[in-house]
Amino acid sequence: xxxxxxxxxxxxxxxxxxxxxxxxxxxxxxxxxxxxxxxxxxxxxxxxxxxxxxxxxxxxxxxxxxxxxxxxxxxxxxxxxxxxxxxxxxxxxxxxxxxxxxxxxxxxxxxxxxxxxxxxxxxxxxxxxxxxxxxxxxxxxxxxxxxxxxxxxxxxxxxxxxxxxxxxxxxxxxxxxxxxxxxxxxxxxxxxxxxxxxxxxxxxxxxxxxxxxxxxxxxxxxxxxxxxxxxxxxxxxxxxxxxxxxxxxxxxxxxxxxxxxxxxxxxxxxxxxxxxxxxxxxxxxxxxxxxxxxxxxxxxxxxxxxxxxxxxxxxxxxxxxxxxxxxxxxxxxxxxxxxxxxxxxxxxxxxxxxxxxxxxxxxxxxxxxxxxxxxxxxxxxxxxxxxxxxxxxxxxxxxxxxxxxxxxxxxxxxxxxxxxxxxxxxxxxxxxxxxxxxxxxxxxxxxxxxxxxxxxxxxxxxxxxxxxxxxxxxxxxxxxxxxxxxxxxxxxxxxxxxxxxxxxxxxxxxxxxxxxxxxxxxxxxxxxxxxxxxxxxxxxxxxxxxxxxxxxxxxxxxxxxxxxxxxxxxxxxxxxxxxxxxxxxxxxxxxxxxxxxxxxxxxxxxxxxxxxxxxxxxxxxxxxxxxxxxxxxxxxxxxxxxxxxxxxxxxxxxxxxxxxxxxxxxxxxxxxxxxxxxxxxxxxxxxxxxxxxxxxxxxxxxxxxxxxxxxxxxxxxxxxxxxxxxxxxxxxxxxxxxxxxxxxxxxxxxxxxxxxxxxxxxxxxxxxxxxxxxxxxxxxxxxxxxxxxxxxxxxxxxxxxxxxxxxxxxxxxxxxxxxxxxxxxxxxxxxxxxxxxxxxxxxxxxxxxxxxxxxxxxxxxxxxxxxxxxxxxxxxxxxxxxxxxxxxxxxxxxxxxxxxxxxxxxxxxxxxxxxxxxxxxxxxxxxxxxxxxxxxxxxxxxxxxxxxxxxxxxxxxxxxxxxxxxxxxxxxxxxxx
Numbered sequence: 001x002x003x004x005x006x007x008x009x010x011x012x013x014x015x016x017x018x019x020x021x022x023x024x025x026x027x028x029x030x031x032x033x034x035x036x037x038x039x040x041x042x043x044x045x046x047x048x049x050x051x052x053x054x055x056x057x058x059x060x061x062x063x064x065x066x067x068x069x070x071x072x073x074x075x076x077x078x079x080x081x082x083x084x085x086x087x088x089x090x091x092x093x094x095x096x097x098x099x100x101x102x103x104x105x106x107x108x109x110x111x112x113x114x115x116x117x118x119x120x121x122x123x124x125x126x127x128x129x130x131x132x133x134x135x136x137x138x139x140x141x142x143x144x145x146x147x148x149x150x151x152x153x154x155x156x157x158x159x160x161x162x163x164x165x166x167x168x169x170x171x172x173x174x175x176x177x178x179x180x181x182x183x184x185x186x187x188x189x190x191x192x193x194x195x196x197x198x199x200x201x202x203x204x205x206x207x208x209x210x211x212x213x214x215x216x217x218x219x220x221x222x223x224x225x226x227x228x229x230x231x232x233x234x235x236x237x238x239x240x241x242x243x244x245x246x247x248x249x250x251x252x253x254x255x256x257x258x259x260x261x262x263x264x265x266x267x268x269x270x271x272x273x274x275x276x277x278x279x280x281x282x283x284x285x286x287x288x289x290x291x292x293x294x295x296x297x298x299x300x301x302x303x304x305x306x307x308x309x310x311x312x313x314x315x316x317x318x319x320x321x322x323x324x325x326x327x328x329x330x331x332x333x334x335x336x337x338x339x340x341x342x343x344x345x346x347x348x349x350x351x352x353x354x355x356x357x358x359x360x361x362x363x364x365x366x367x368x369x370x371x372x373x374x375x376x377x378x379x380x381x382x383x384x385x386x387x388x389x390x391x392x393x394x395x396x397x398x399x400x401x402x403x404x405x406x407x408x409x410x411x412x413x414x415x416x417x418x419x420x421x422x423x424x425x426x427x428x429x430x431x432x433x434x435x436x437x438x439x440x441x442x443x444x445x446x447x448x449x450x451x452x453x454x455x456x457x458x459x460x461x462x463x464x465x466x467x468x469x470x471x472x473x474x475x476x477x478x479x480x481x482x483x484x485x486x487x488x489x490x491x492x493x494x495x496x497x498x499x500x501x502x503x504x505x506x507x508x509x510x511x512x513x514x515x516x517x518x519x520x521x522x523x524x525x526x527x528x529x530x531x532x533x534x535x536x537x538x539x540x541x542x543x544x545x546x547x548x549x550x551x552x553x554x555x556x557x558x559x560x561x562x563x564x565x566x567x568x569x570x571x572x573x574x575x576x577x578x579x580x581x582x583x584x585x586x587x588x589x590x591x592x593x594x595x596x597x598x599x600x601x602x603x604x605x606x607x608x609x610x611x612x613x614x615x616x617x618x619x620x621x622x623x624x625x626x627x628x629x630x631x632x633x634x635x636x637x638x639x640x641x642x643x644x645x646x647x648x649x650x651x652x653x654x655x656x657x658x659x660x661x662x663x664x665x666x667x668x669x670x671x672x673x674x675x676x677x678x679x680x681x682x683x684x685x686x687x688x689x690x691x692x693x694x695x696x697x698x699x700x701x702x703x704x705x706x707x708x709x710x711x712x713x714x715x716x717x718x719x720x721x722x723x724x725x726x727x728x729x730x731x732x733x734x735x736x737x738x739x740x741x742x743x744x745x746x747x748x749x750x751x752x753x754x755x756x757x758x759x760x761x762x763x764x765x766x767x768x769x770x771x772x773x774x775x776x777x778x779x780x781x782x783x784x785x786x787x788x789x790x791x792x793x794x795x796x797x798x799x800x801x802x803x804x805x806x807x808x809x810x811x812x813x814x815x816x817x818x819x820x821x822x823x824x825x826x827x828x829x830x831x832x833x834x835x836x837x838x839x840x841x842x843x844x845x846x847x848x849x850x851x852x853x854x855x856x857x858x859x860x861x862x863x864x865x866x867x868x869x870x871x872x873x874x875x876x877x878x879x880x881x882x883x884x885x886x887x888x889x890x891x892x893x894x895x896x897x898x899x900x901x902x903x904x905x906x907x908x909x910x911x912x913x914x915x916x917x918x919x920x921x922x923x924x925x926x927x928x929x930x931x932x933x934x935x936x937x938x939x940x941x942x943x944x945x946x947x948x949x950x951x952x953x954x955x956x957x958x959x960x961x962x963x964x965x966x967x968x969x970x971x972x973x974x975x976x977x
Contacts, residue, residue, distance in 0.1 A: 009087035042107035089192035102179035109171035126162035133462035156464030175426030240529035240588035263592035274334035308348035312397035333405025343378035357387035383429035392440035406453030438471030474584035477525035497569030501576035524581025533922035563594035572699035575728035579657030650679030688735035697730030708750035725828035738811030760790035771970035772824025799975035820970025850941035860885035890932035901952035903931035
């Protein structure tokens with residue numbers, strides 16, 4: 001049989017009489033010979049079929065020249081092996097058919113000992129990338145001196161084994177049936193070539209070459225099933241506002257939920273995960289899930305759907321119809337919460353029979369799961385072909401009737417066996433079945449004529465990149481439940497949104513680096529889920545109609561935490577989500593349920609929110625290119641982290657986001673070279689000679705909203721800047737052409753206006769910096785103006801300057817050196833201990849500038865919200881991220897401390913109420929942050945005062961600092977030569 005060849009954009013492939021024979025990497029003309037491209041099948045756990053032992057197959061070609069081989073195996077089996085060539089990979093897929101008998105496919109070996117030889121040589125080494133979540137292998141990478149090969153298949157249950165002399169085996173154990181009229185299709189395998197960069201991923205990532213990581217990520221990206229979206233996903237998760245506490249059967253409940261919809265619409269959020277209670281149609285007493293949430297599923301219709309009492313197309317209650325109409329009015333789409341393994345329609349068929357997907361499970365022995373039908377724990381089998389047809393069809397009909405914009409899935413357990421231990425379905429079979437169900441929702445108009453949002457929770461983070469690419473919109477946002485009590489922070493902070501942002505970036509890093517997730521499926525979790533547990537101030541709440549279990553459960557309307565918005569932390573969190581997960585913005589605790597928070601939310605914050613949500617839409621090409629900065633690693637305590645979002649044309653233009661999670665300033669140094677994807681400047685390539693670095697966003701509320709120009713750089717330079725404590729910065733690199741300047745451009749500070757008169761008078765107005773900080777400003781001059789600057793004024797004050805001649809493409813400029821007037825008192829300002837300190841009694845002196853108290857007063861005016869600050873009244877006084885107009889001090893420890901220690905303190909002899917901070921509202925020892933106090937009333941502006949603390953003995957804090965202060969702006973500039 002003659003060989004055939006197929007050309008791709010990056011490689012060519014040749015095929016012989018039994019399969020793939022070679023790959024040619026076009027960039028270098030290197031040839032990878034694939035000797036013995038064979039497969040193997042194990043059936044029923046006993047017999048094995050090896051393709052190399054079968055007769056030579058027949059071969060056919062499709063319209064594009066892609067070959068398919070047909071093997072006839074012993075007995076009644078036929079195996080088709082289809083190949084396809086894309087830009088960078090060759091794909092291989094097996095389909096097994098049986099004419100007469102049913103078989104269990106217990107093992108599939110996609111590459112059975114194939115030998116890989118590059119230009120005649122075996123690889124120098126091979127590395128297997130494994131799942132970080134405890135499953136199996138993701139891929140095998142074979143390496144030669146400058147070239148690498150990737151071998152993978154589309155599931156996380158692989159066993160990838162390198163053998164001596166270049167041999168490779170890739171297999172998995174599906175434990176799935178093949179029967180007449182029911183063929184078995186194996187997951188598609190891929191093999192490709194790439195040039196190595198000789199740059200390794202930074203620990204704790206697996207020790208892969210950057211090109212190996214990029215190749216696998218590119219392979220996953222090519223598998224994304226959903227159509228490319230024109231804009232980012234923007235979804236509010238209602239349960240993060242505890243929306244399950246809202247009963248929409250009541251007029252008050254509907255009015256409260258409408259505020260959430262109104263707030264979402266005002267911020268540009270397009271979807272809400274809508275899961276309130278509705279006593280008109282559901283009750284916690286009818287639930288069969290072990291978690292107790294079935295009453296809120298399917299917009300409250302889930303219990304009746306499971307029991308066969310309602311189906312999509314049947315009438316909806318008036319209370320739900322009113323809410324769905326309001327969603328349409330406000331242009332926001334509701335997303336339904338669904339548990340896919342509940343026993344849908346169990347016992348509803350004639351004679352009390354159940355559909356074929358209902359089985360006895362092992363996931364719970366709870367009374368909730370057993371008392372309903374008296375048959376023991378029951379569930380739906382995700383591997384059931386019948387369920388794979390019924391469930392997505394039912395969801396699409398549900399969306400058509402209700403206008404649902406998508407579905408959020410939880411409670412998606414995969415089980416290995418029945419109560420007796422018999423493996424009735426493998427974990428892979430359930431994983432594969434669930435992927436098939438989700439893939440059915442990926443059609444362009446599957447949700448009421450529009451693309452679905454498919455939100456996955458629970459164990460989704462462990463299911464690997466192929467599930468995220470082929471079966472969902474994005475991966476599980478925090479790799480855990482979002483409740484603050486469910487995950488641990490690595491760096492203490494009094495602002496809960498900053499803690500959740502740090503967790504979010506850690507999650508995004510894990511998906512992107514350890515699990516090869518492309519930017520299109522990485523989630524950006526912003527803000528936080530409010531605590532649903534009961535605090536001491538709520539313990540005396542008794543049972544009532546809306547609270548059937550009484551105080552102590554935390555899941556009742558009476559125990560609701562409506563007011564919990566973190567005004568000073570949310571900007572950091574939003575920029576974190578935009579920068580590291582901007583394709584999928586999962587937005588949480590909004591200022592909406594509480595009428596005071598809803599009314600008081602400042603217009604400037606609405607604008608900030610909308611600005612960044614809209615930025616993700618305008619910058620889709622940048623979001624898709626998101627990479628971890630080469631100089632940073634996994635987000636961690638005391639370490640700066642960040643991402644680049646640069647265009648893929650080598651121009652070094654785009655965006656950079658940098659984050660300091662700690663209470664001290666951190667320095668960023670970043671080479672604008674090949675490690676960042678930057679090419680050397682060249683006129684023919686369009687790579688600019690000069691780049692302007694602009695700051696386009698900051699989490700610091702005192703920063704100018706419009707951003708400002710920082711510095712001028714050349715490709716190859718090192719970008720160097722300092723990120724202030726607990727701050728997120730968004731930066732932009734854009735091409736700079738000095739010849740196009742029409743007005744002076746200020747570098748180093750935000751300037752409202754700059755002008756240069758005909759007689760050389762340079763005027764800079766509304767220039768703002770940080771009070772008390774040294775600053776060097778450079779002013780670039782337009783080419784068509786006076787030959788020199790004769791005098792300069794800054795904010796109306798004459799300043800000294802130095803003239804700078806044109807240099808290497810940079811236009812003429814002047815340099816102004818000096819400092820912003822006033823005392824510096826920035827974010828996380830530290831009170832330094834007097835003398836040595838190793839635990840016990842601590843003392844230090846401080847002076848708070850009047851500008852700080854003025855800032856707090858202005859914040860209280862702009863965010864006009866009255867808090868109850870009596871620590872014995874309710875929780876507001878004891879939650880450090882609420883009442884943001886307070887000046888706080890806190891003792892920060894690293895490593896983290898437990899809450900068994902107490903602290904005491906005083907200012908100038910007046911005792912302080914030292915409180916314990918947690919990342920939960922209900923105290924949780926495992927989520928202890930540190931000791932803090934509200935010192936607002938004790939501060940004397942401009943006066944030196946003494947703070948005395950009694951801290952845990954033998955333990956030295958990382959610092960005692962002020963909190964809730966943002967760097968006061970400086971507007972008076974003192975220049976010097």
